[in-house]
Structure formats: C-alpha cells, structure tokens
Amino acid sequence: MEESGLHPNIVVYNILIDGMCKARSIKGAREFFYGLSSKRLQPDVHTYNIMINGLCKGGLLSEANMLLKKMEESGCSPNGITYNMIVRGFLRNNETLRAMQLLQEMVEKEFSTNAGIMTLLLNISNNNGLDQSVLEMANKFL
Known part of the structure; x- marks a missing residue:
C-alpha cells in the first residue's frame, strides 16, 4: 500500500495487528504496534485493546500490564x-x-x-x- 502511495490509517493497522495476534505472531504484532509512531499514527483504545488481548492470550501478562500503564500515561483511557x-x-x-x-x-x-x-x-x-x-x-x- 505504501509503495503505491497509499497511507494506511489506524483502522488498517488495527486489522493488521489483530490478524498478527490471532495468528499468534506477537512479534509481528509488536512491530506494527510500536511502529505506529514512525507512521505518525497514534494508537487508540481499540489498538491498545487488540495488543493487550494478544499479549494476554500469549501468556505475556507482565507486558500486557506494562502496556496498560503506558496506555494511561499516553493519555489514552482504558x-x-x-x-x-x-x-x-x-x-x-x-x-x-x-x-x-x-x-x-x-x-x-x-x-x-x-x-x-x-x-x-x-x-x-x-x-x-x-x-x-x-x-x-x-x-x-x-
């Protein structure tokens, strides 16, 4: 998409992150999630929920808990x-x-x-x- 000059919005990234989590590719989901700022996109509550859910299902509860704290610190209310x-x-x-x-x-x-x-x-x-x-x-x- 980007090579074609299209700039995906947060909805597209939410779909990608969710798909990666459902495919149990937490590493890929993390890359998309943490790469949002370089795309000048801000995760919303839905984005955080997708990532937190993926981390929980992957047994990465400490990371999910840290992401919850980061969410609040960034001004996005859970x-x-x-x-x-x-x-x-x-x-x-x-x-x-x-x-x-x-x-x-x-x-x-x-x-x-x-x-x-x-x-x-x-x-x-x-x-x-x-x-x-x-x-x-x-x-x-x-």
Whole structure:
C-alpha cells in the first residue's frame, strides 16, 4: 500500500495487528504496534485493546500490564473492555492477586465486568477456596 502511495490509517493497522495476534505472531504484532509512531499514527483504545488481548492470550501478562500503564500515561483511557481482557488473562494464569487489584480499579472507575469474568471468579473460588475478600469483590459486580 505504501509503495503505491497509499497511507494506511489506524483502522488498517488495527486489522493488521489483530490478524498478527490471532495468528499468534506477537512479534509481528509488536512491530506494527510500536511502529505506529514512525507512521505518525497514534494508537487508540481499540489498538491498545487488540495488543493487550494478544499479549494476554500469549501468556505475556507482565507486558500486557506494562502496556496498560503506558496506555494511561499516553493519555489514552482504558475502557471496560480493556480491563475485562486483562483481568481474564490474569485469572486464567492463576494470578488472582493482580486480577483482584485490577477489579478494584474497575470498581473505582465504575466499569462493569462481564459474565466470563464472574464465571472465572466463581470457578476459582469453588476450586481454590478463595478468601472472603475475593467473594466480596465479586459481589460488587452482581
């Protein structure tokens, strides 16, 4: 496209990044994502969500968490979808403490959780006997 004189916009890059993540090519997705500034494009909440979701699905939770912080620092506010994706990633990888911290942030920012998160929380509490504070947090969303 660029060789033809066409300049892709953020929507095109979102599609490319999403495709790379779905193909489990996190390296390629990172290259597109971090190359946006050289194209004079700014990632939007959708771009960040795509990348955070890809990182979570790839088990790269620390990097996803860092990207969440970078997102906020760059002035792009995460939304409920952002939080739901990253909380789900932490819960699926048995990082319950970090998931609970993010759930608390969600409560403070008045975002709601989705049914998938609640199901994971309830399954974890049934399997691992989570403490009362986790169950109290879950009740805030019910």
